[in-house]
Amino acid sequence: MAAELETLRALIDAFRPPSCPVSVDAAARRAHEFLAAFRASGSPRAGILDTSLSLLGLLALAGTDGGRESVRRRLTVMDSSLPPLRDLARLAQRLATVVLYATLDQTGRPAAAQAIGYDVFADRPRGAAPVVPAEPRLPADVVVGPAEPVPGDVYDVVVVGSGAAGSVLAARLAGQGRTVALVESGDYVPERYDAGAPERPRPHDELDNLLRYYKDAGLQITDGDCRMSVLQGQCVGGGSVVNNAVCFRMPEQVRSIWAREFGAAWAVDGRLDAAYDRIARDLRIAPVTTAVPDGWINPSARHLASGARALGRADALRPCEVNIEACLGCGYCNLACAYLRKRTVLQTLLPAAASTGRLRIFAGRRAREIVIRSTAYRAEGVIAEPTRGGGERRVIRGRRVAVAAGAVGSSALLGRTTALNPLALPIGERFSFNFVSPVHAEYETPVRAFDGLQMGHYYLEDLPRDGFVIETWCSPPATQSLSLPGWMDELHENMQRYAYYASASPLVGSTSGSKVDTRHTPERIWIRLDGRDLDRLKHGLERTCELFFASSPPPRRVLIGARKGWSLAPATYRRAIDAIASFDDVQISTAHPQGGNALDPAERGVVRPDFRVRDTRDLYVVDASVFPTSLGVNPQWTIMAVADLAAAHVGGD
């Protein structure tokens, strides 16, 4: 452990600008604590991170004099090499930079972030004494913690995963009179901040909240065509708790493809729209302009709107619909809504389901595999174990099992269930995702894009032709540092202008050639993208730049890129974007994985149109993993509506 601390110290020293108010020692200690908590979380990726850090110790430090300059030189050589050396160098930069901007001082504030113009919400006038509504807590007897005994009950349905889909399904089943066991690998972490309760995370503590609410503390990375971060929630409520709450219906052209090619008649015959309406009532989905008092919607939108007006396309920039009420505009949506303005499933569907007396939530327990009776492939429950390790495996029995562990997690669970092997199902195939690539427009005067709802507007001209939507956003500084281009000093210089950026991203629905490879532990997400994906992204980047450059007053420059940043001007951006040759040149990430267990009436699908796993009995999949193609828009509303429709099949006689 002493060696790890030394490695962290040297790496942080290499990336830390001398003017940074956070000391190397303080940041290294914070990184060390973060890593210890990450290991204790039971993430199967902890071992990979440990190996990477040991390699960094050997490759970046050994043979140097350990001084700042020699470590910087060594890391820069590694960064100019091929993977895996380059990947290690970038990991070092990400870790060091995030920790520097996220380390809190004795007053509980991120000093490095404040030095670049950020203020935490509690220090803004409307954050000083916010009124926080009462929290609809889940009764203690509904949530069974990982250390508590598992009762021997047989439930009507065991639902694996309590995210957007699993919570809707559990609520609908409980409403139908079914008993439900909801098994969730994450903990039950009530969202409301309570200064008197030290176990509650501080709303602005980026590292702590990553650990509490995210799968692999946000460190899930892909292999294959690009190294991309895949963000997913891991807590009771799943992605619903940490998402931006923007809601889209399925685009028309996606509906017709699903109906025509994948047997999803419900996408076009009115059933899906009826389900959207039911979810909208549960979550009180409304236009952001009514959900958020004026002025607290992400300030980036003002600049994009100005550009859209100048180009005569004002109608194409629209307010999103959101499941938020009376938003305070703290900008912490992705860290869970400590002020309870986001109407997550934890605030709405789960308490309602709990009040029926028919719901039990087994939190902090990972479903290892599904219990399948060998004759007729009938599902009879799941084998679950404490996610953090240390406890016994227990069978949670059910007459039916519905898998809603999210794209990635559901494929992993089905893949681990060796009893299904003889069926040769294409588990993990046809994986797709919506990906984003950040564009930052730097203005002369501060934009303070962090001071408002994280995401509020979208720009959409012609989805069938363009294949992207553009969304405005901003993140708190540590997370935002991951989206800015540059290596070492260049990145920190770019971060100095944090408060001056308006940010937006084209969001592109990928093709479906990727795969979750379930033969490994942890499962590997293998990305395959093609020319269409790159073309759509380039088109989206170009349009985003065009909008920003048309805004009045115009930005000083627009930044895109990855390690190498492009500082773009009106005369250069088209040529620069045209020269993007591969996904290595830009930074992409996803928080919208889809597919892996595609719905399909034909042999090539895992799940039939009634959501039952092909050739099995009493085994269903109901989450984003059943999507046969990506949506190309934010998916939570569709995921919930599809789970609502699936409830009739899962709960049917």
Ligand SMILES: Cc1cc2nc3c(=O)[nH]c(=O)nc-3n(C[C@H](O)[C@H](O)[C@H](O)COP(=O)(O)OP(=O)(O)OC[C@H]3O[C@@H](n4cnc5c(N)ncnc54)[C@H](O)[C@@H]3O)c2cc1C
């Ligand atoms: C940062 C972020 C921002 C986003 N913003 C938006 C947005 O604004 N609008 C939008 O539409 N979408 C958004 N999304 C995406 C949206 O939240 C997800 O698409 C949605 O939550 C997926 O629903 P799901 O039920 O398929 O999976 P999830 O919500 O991911 O739920 C799956 C659950 O299963 C659990 N699990 C996994 N494996 C196991 C196992 N073996 N045993 C037990 N439990 C298991 C996980 O811990 C998780 O809680 C965002 C996502 C993120 C991460």
